Amino acid sequence: MNGLLLLIPVALALGLGGLAVFVWALQSGQYDDMEGAAGRILFDDPQPLQPSQPDQTDRSAS
Amino acid sequence: MSLAATVDAPAPAAAAAPAACPHCGEALPRGGSFCCSGCASAYQLVRALGLSRYYDGRSLRPGLRPPRPVDENLEALASHAVATAAGTASLQLLVDGLHCAACVWLIESALRQQTEVLDARANLTTRRLSLRWRGTAADAPRLAGIVQQLGYRIVAYDATRPAVAAAEEQRALLRALAIAGFAAANVMLLSVSVWAGFAGEMGPATRDFFHWLSALIAFPAVILAGQPFYRSAWAALRRGRTNMDVPISLGVLLATGMSFYETAASGAHAYFDSALMLLFFLLIGRYLDRRARGQARSAAEQMIALAAHPVTVIGRDAGTTRMPASAVAPGAVVLVAVGERIGVDGIIADGESAVDKSIIDGESLPMPVAPGKAVLSGMLNLVAPLRIEVTATGDRSFIAEIVRLIEAAEQGRAKLVALADRIAAAYAPAVHVLALATFAGWIAFVPWPQALLNAVTVLIITCPCALGLAVPVVQVIATNRLMRAGILLKSPTALERLAQVDTVVFDKTGTLTTGRLELVAGSLDDKDALSLASAMAAASRHPLCLALRRYWPAVPAAEGVREQPGAGLAIENAEGTIRLGSRRFCGIDAADTDDMAELWLSRPDKAPRRFVFRDGLRADAADTVRRLQALGKCVRLLSGDREAAAASVARELGIEDWRAQLAPDQKCAALAALAAQGHKPLMVGDGLNDAPALAAAFVSMSPAEAADVSQTAADIVFQRPSLAAVTEAIAVARRGAGLVRGNIGFALLYNALAVPLAAAGLITPLIAAVAMSSSSLIVVGNALRLGRGPR
Numbered sequence: 001m002n003g004l005l006l007l008i009p010v011a012l013a014l015g016l017g018g019l020a021v022f023v024w025a026l027q028s029g030q031y032d033d034m035e036g037a038a039g040r041i042l043f044d045d046p047q048p049l050q051p052s053q054p055d056q057t058d059r060s061a062s
Numbered sequence: 063m064s065l066a067a068t069v070d071a072p073a074p075a076a077a078a079a080p081a082a083c084p085h086c087g088e089a090l091p092r093g094g095s096f097c098c099s100g101c102a103s104a105y106q107l108v109r110a111l112g113l114s115r116y117y118d119g120r121s122l123r124p125g126l127r128p129p130r131p132v133d134e135n136l137e138a139l140a141s142h143a144v145a146t147a148a149g150t151a152s153l154q155l156l157v158d159g160l161h162c163a164a165c166v167w168l169i170e171s172a173l174r175q176q177t178e179v180l181d182a183r184a185n186l187t188t189r190r191l192s193l194r195w196r197g198t199a200a201d202a203p204r205l206a207g208i209v210q211q212l213g214y215r216i217v218a219y220d221a222t223r224p225a226v227a228a229a230e231e232q233r234a235l236l237r238a239l240a241i242a243g244f245a246a247a248n249v250m251l252l253s254v255s256v257w258a259g260f261a262g263e264m265g266p267a268t269r270d271f272f273h274w275l276s277a278l279i280a281f282p283a284v285i286l287a288g289q290p291f292y293r294s295a296w297a298a299l300r301r302g303r304t305n306m307d308v309p310i311s312l313g314v315l316l317a318t319g320m321s322f323y324e325t326a327a328s329g330a331h332a333y334f335d336s337a338l339m340l341l342f343f344l345l346i347g348r349y350l351d352r353r354a355r356g357q358a359r360s361a362a363e364q365m366i367a368l369a370a371h372p373v374t375v376i377g378r379d380a381g382t383t384r385m386p387a388s389a390v391a392p393g394a395v396v397l398v399a400v401g402e403r404i405g406v407d408g409i410i411a412d413g414e415s416a417v418d419k420s421i422i423d424g425e426s427l428p429m430p431v432a433p434g435k436a437v438l439s440g441m442l443n444l445v446a447p448l449r450i451e452v453t454a455t456g457d458r459s460f461i462a463e464i465v466r467l468i469e470a471a472e473q474g475r476a477k478l479v480a481l482a483d484r485i486a487a488a489y490a491p492a493v494h495v496l497a498l499a500t501f502a503g504w505i506a507f508v509p510w511p512q513a514l515l516n517a518v519t520v521l522i523i524t525c526p527c528a529l530g531l532a533v534p535v536v537q538v539i540a541t542n543r544l545m546r547a548g549i550l551l552k553s554p555t556a557l558e559r560l561a562q563v564d565t566v567v568f569d570k571t572g573t574l575t576t577g578r579l580e581l582v583a584g585s586l587d588d589k590d591a592l593s594l595a596s597a598m599a600a601a602s603r604h605p606l607c608l609a610l611r612r613y614w615p616a617v618p619a620a621e622g623v624r625e626q627p628g629a630g631l632a633i634e635n636a637e638g639t640i641r642l643g644s645r646r647f648c649g650i651d652a653a654d655t656d657d658m659a660e661l662w663l664s665r666p667d668k669a670p671r672r673f674v675f676r677d678g679l680r681a682d683a684a685d686t687v688r689r690l691q692a693l694g695k696c697v698r699l700l701s702g703d704r705e706a707a708a709a710s711v712a713r714e715l716g717i718e719d720w721r722a723q724l725a726p727d728q729k730c731a732a733l734a735a736l737a738a739q740g741h742k743p744l745m746v747g748d749g750l751n752d753a754p755a756l757a758a759a760f761v762s763m764s765p766a767e768a769a770d771v772s773q774t775a776a777d778i779v780f781q782r783p784s785l786a787a788v789t790e791a792i793a794v795a796r797r798g799a800g801l802v803r804g805n806i807g808f809a810l811l812y813n814a815l816a817v818p819l820a821a822a823g824l825i826t827p828l829i830a831a832v833a834m835s836s837s838s839l840i841v842v843g844n845a846l847r848l849g850r851g852p853r
Contacts, residue, residue, distance in 0.1 A: 008275065012248060019244045026236055036186030039163020042119060 084117070086128040086213060100131035104213050113171050120164035129159050129213030135384045136203040136210065138372065142218035143199035150180060152194040153202050158215035160189045165214070172208055179205065188360055190219055228356050235352060238287040239345040245283030246338040249276045250831070253335040257828045266328060273325040273332045280334040284318045287341050290348060306486035306530070309493045313521035314341060320518050323511060331515075336522050336830045343838050344530045351534035354541040355554055373405035374398075376449065387439065390452055398448045400603060404441045406452045407459045409434060413448040414627035416604055417441040421749045421769050422460070423725075424571040424702030426579070426677035427659045428605050430627070440750050440769055445603050446627060460750075461771060464726060467754035468775050471730050480555050482533040485806060489529070497521045500821045516823040523820040523830055524813050531838055532805035535845040540798040543849060548766075548781035549791050556777040559761040560792055561799035562742050566690050567733065567755075569747030570701035570711055571677060573765065574687075574785070579605050579659060580678035581613040585671035593617045595663045595673065598631045598642045606661050607631070607642075609675050630661075638666035658706065677707065679714065686785040687715045693792070696741075700729050702751045729755035746788055748772055763788060794848070801848055805841045812837045 025031065083090055085101035085108075096102040108114055122128065143153040160166065166184040169191060173182035178201065181194040191209065195201060209216055252272045259269060288311065295307035314337045321332040372384040374397045382397060387405040390396065395411055398404050404417070416428040419441045428444055431437060437450060438460045454460075497520045504513035541551050551557060568574050585591050592614050599607035600619030623633050630643010641648045641664045648664035659675040690697050699720035701708040708722035721732065733755045736743045745752070745759035748768035756762035756775040764776035765787075773779050780787035816833055819825055825833075 008252075011251070012279070015244055015248055019240060022240050023237055026233060026240070031233075031236065033185040033187045036163065036166050036184065039166065039186065042163055043115070043167040 083130075086130040087122040088128050088130065098130065100133070101213070104129070104131050104211060107172075107208075107211055108168065111172055111175055113168055116164050116168040119162075119167070121162045129165075131211055131213045132215050134210065134215070135372070136206050136216070138384065139202045139206050139216075139218055140199050142220065143202040145199055146194070149198075150194060150196050151199050151201065152192065153206070154219045155191045155193065155206060155209070155216045156219040157184065157189055157191050157209065158217075160184060160186065160191075160214060162186075168212060169209055169214070172212060173205065176205065176208070191216070225360065228352070232349070232352050232356055235290060235345060235349040238290060239342070239349055241283050242287035242338060242342040242345050245279050245287070246335065246342045248279050249335045249338055252276050253332075253827060253831070256332075269330075270325065270328050273321075273334075276332060276334040277322055277325055280318060280321075280338055284314060284337060284341065287338075287345065288314055291341075291344070304490045304494075306482075306490055309490050309497075309521060309524070310340070310344060310530075312494075313337070313518065316514075316518045317522050320511070320515050324515070327511070331827050333518070333522065333827050333830065336827055336834065339831060339834055340522060343834070347530040347534040350538040354534075354538045354551075392452050392454060394452045396450045396452060398443045398450060400443055400445065400447060402443055403439075404437055404443060404448075404450065405439055406450065407436075407438050407454040408450040408452045409436050411449045411451045413446055415443055415445040415448050416627075417443055418577075418605065420571040420577050420677075423751050424569060424749050426571045426575065426577070426703055426707055432627075444605055464750050464753050464771055467726055467730060468757040468771070471734075471754045471758035480533075481558060481802065481806075482529075485529065493521065493524045496524065496817060496821070503821070504823065512823075516821070519823070519825045519830065520817060520820040523816045523825055523833065529806065529809045532809055532841050532845075533802055535842050536798050536801045536805065536848060539845055539848045540794050544791060544794055547787065547790055549787050550779045550781070551777070552779065553761075553777040556761055557795045557798055558802075559742070559777070560744065560795035563695065563744040563761060563792065565696045565698065565736060565741045565743040566788070567698045567700055567736070567743050567745045567747075567759065568687075568717075569745075569749060569752045569755075570699060570703055570708055572748040572768070573680075573746055573752075574683045574699070574711060574715065575677040575679050576783075578678055579609040579675045581609055581673055582676045583658075583674040584660070585663075585673065588671055591663055591665075591671040594620075594640065594665070595642050595661070595671070598623050598633055598640070601625060602631055606659060606675055610661065610673060640665050676710070679711065680783070680785050682784050682786050684715050686789055687717060689789045690792075691716070693789075695744075695792075698743075700724055700732055700755070702726075702729070702749065724751075726751040726754050730758045733758040744788075744792075746785075747776075763791065797848055801845055805844055808840060808844070809837065 030037070082088065083097035083101050084095070085105040086097060088097055090097050096105065108116055139153065139155075143151050145151045157165075157169070160169070163186065166186055169184050170182045173179050173193065176195070178196045179193070180196060182191065184191045193205060195205060206216055252275055256264070256269055256272050258264075291307045291311050291314070294305065295311040298305040298308060317333045317337040317340075321334050321337070324330075324332050373387050373390060374382050374384055375390055376382055376395045376397050390406055396404075396406055396408065400415075410431055410433050412433060414430075414432045416430050417437060418428050419425050419438070421440045421442070422438055431448070436453070437448075440461070497517045500520045501513050501517035504516050537554075537557065540557055544551060553559075571577055596610055596614040596617045597620035599610040600617070601607075601623035602625050620633055623631050625631050626643070626647070630641055630647040632639055632641045632643075634640075642661060645651075645660070645662055648662040648670060650662050650664065650670055661673045661675070663671045663673070687697050696719070697717050699708060699712050699715075699717045701711075701720070701722045702724055703722060705722045708720055712718075712720035724732065729752060733743055733745060737758075737760065742760040745756050745762040746764070747753075747756055747762070748765050750769045750771055752764075753769065753772045753775045756764060756772055761778070762776045763778040763780060764772045766773070766779055766781040768776070768779075778791060780791070812833070816825070819829075
């Protein structure tokens with residue numbers, strides 16, 4: 001019985017935490033583009049790619 | 063071999079299919095590495111930015127716009143950019159051609175490499191790009207130009223108020239869904255313990271404690287998550303009506319209230335879990351329904367936004383400005399380049415050309431035009447640049463006339479009440495009466511809380527869990543399936559109407575045919591004549607010449623060809639003049655006028671040769687018509703084109719019932735006549751002249767290359783070059799309608815069994831939970847069958 005008194009609040013707090021994170025994610029627009037989000041992981045971060053740097057300088061020199 | 067050496071010529075790997083342009087993937091018309099200079103510079107740009115992984119990761123799908131750069135003036139974008147605080151500005155754009163994750167990556171990466179860009183985010187679902195940079199609004203055209211150079215068409219996007227409201231509603235529904243889900247799961251956890259405790263040794267104190275805990279979770283959840291239903295129910299009640307949301311709201315609120323009373327009185331049963339599960343299931347249905355509608359609407363919105371092309375106005379100082387067609391005043395002079403659509407109604411001031419007016423009246427042959435001739439907005443300029451003096455704008459233009467006809471037709475069309483709404487109209491009062499009768503029946507024998515509790519179980523158990531999911535789930539699955547096939551449902555009831563169609567009415571030009579001329583008959587055996595004609599035809603952009611080149615391409619262009627607009631081509635050599643052109647231009651007076659499009663080739667000392675052209679049928683037109691006829695649909699043809707052209711298409715496709723030379727209002731009247739005979743016609747058309755008929759039909763479809771007015775008027779827009787979209791949409795609609803009927807039948811059967819039990823007071827919370835979730839699962843499972851199955 002004492003276990004219940006501890007476990008039930010813990011379970012509820014964890015659930016509420018999940019709910020809060022979901023609502024935060026929803027409000028910050030993370031559910032606005034479900035299709036795009038699925039594909040994004042297939043590509044690197046949109047930064048200039050290091051290996052292509054020499055290529056660029058090479059080309060501008062030619 | 064260094065990478066640098068491959069910048070100008072595509073690497074061998076990229077050129078695995080040698081006939082395709084390495085940037086846009088389209089077939090190369092005449093050898094070379096790229097199909098056009100735009101693609102060549104796009105390819106170089108991508109490589110120079112170090113983003114050539116795009117070519118490995120992207121997926122080019124036939125039927126979608128290839129990423130071929132267009133040259134549009136973007137200066138107007140500066141006025142759409144919004145200056146934000148602290149020297150930054152932002153811009154929202156619609157991107158045409160954005161259709162895979164690689165596109166998103168390419169655009170975002172290319173923009174973020176610009177030092178002043180703070181944020182670039184492309185949304186694949188809505189095809190929107192939001193851009194924020196350090197600087198002023200004047201930088202907008204340059205930054206947007208990078209995206210255009212990569213091969214995407216862009217237009218400014220200004221969110222409309224309904225679109226913003228719909229997005230906000232979807233978000234609120236999802237939030238409510240999350241709250242209901244959380245609460246339902248946790249309360250169910252507690253409830254299961256209580257139910258298990260009945261068999262074991264759980265004491266009343268523990269049970270009450272669990273009930274109180276449930277109440278603590280359920281109260282805020284019911285208040286927050288139920289709001290979409292309470293609002294809709296309240297709005298209906300205030301207008302003195304009732305809808306499905308009234309028994310839902312009443313059931314949920316009463317169940318929560320009664321359970322609270324039971325808990326306070328230390329009763330054995332609390333229905334918090336039923337109320338929350340009900341909300342959870344219904345919110346799923348509601349959310350899916352809104353999302354499907356939102357997707358279809360935003361897709362339609364995009365198409366219309368992208369279809370609005372600006373026109374080029376020549377100012378007093380001979381400079382040109384690009385502005386929206388609606389802003390042009392009568393009397394202004396507009397320049398129309400070759401291959402551009404005329405954006406205004408007017409009279410030709412200068413230039414001789416031919417225009418394709420198929421979108422206006424279904425005429426498949428180009429019309430020669432010269433100064434003084436009137437032209438209408440929507441015609442396509444084919445041969446030479448034109449200067450047009452604007453005569454009518456606003457509500458006196460031809461398009462405004464068509465829009466008036468559409469509005470009249472829409473008013474005449476009987477409003478279809480969706481099946482779900484019809485059932486709700488009968489169902490809601492029945493549920494109220496049953497619950498009231500239960501209460502009245504029990505009040506004589508038991509104390510009022512017990513009687514009320516039994517009435518509430520009736521409300522809960524009849525609450526349209528299964529009904530609320532029965533229709534939306536099928537709708538969502540059907541909509542998604544069709545959307546994957548490039549078919550967009552614009553109207554929420556389109557699917558339901560499509561399933562009832564018994565007659566299919568086609569337009570000819572651009573619908574059954576491709577709207578592109580093909581060489582079909584004449585001197586096709588005389589290779590010498592064909593080669594000579596093709597060599598001369600290379601000098602002209604006239605559609606007949608282009609068709610000749612397509613049929614017989616492997617001939618180098620002839621030198622020294624003169625073009626006489628509206629008449630033909632001529633070339634001088636030692637023996638005399640060779641002419642390729644109209645009957646009169648070549649000096650032929652043969653009597654066999656059969657009203658077909660033709661070119662004559664006359665050579666000195668040789669018999670003249672004739673080439674006959676026809677608007678080519680879509681590849682699967684015959685197949686589609688045959689399949690529709692096999693389904694028992696009556697297929698008709700209503701064309702604005704000449705008798706001969708319509709008759710030949712009708713004969714070839716086996717359409718017995720056809721009419722030609724119809725004006726827009728006559729088409730509209732023909733549809734109204736069909737409806738008056740009790741038919742339910744599906745109209746498939748693309749031209750401006752079809753738009754009123756599309757609005758008048760029971761349900762209507764239009765291809766994505768159709769005039770934007772027609773796309774607006776149509777219920778369904780299909781984005782594929784093939785007509786199979788018509789049969790596929792009908793097939794999915796029919797299967798969907800079958801599943802909806804099955805689901806509703808099941809839900810009613812379930813109620814027929816459960817209501818007597820509830821009215822008898824035999825439903826405990828456990829039974830209610832099992833009955834509600836199992837019926838919902840069965841309905842959803844049944845609907846999911848639509849996603850699979852034959853294509």
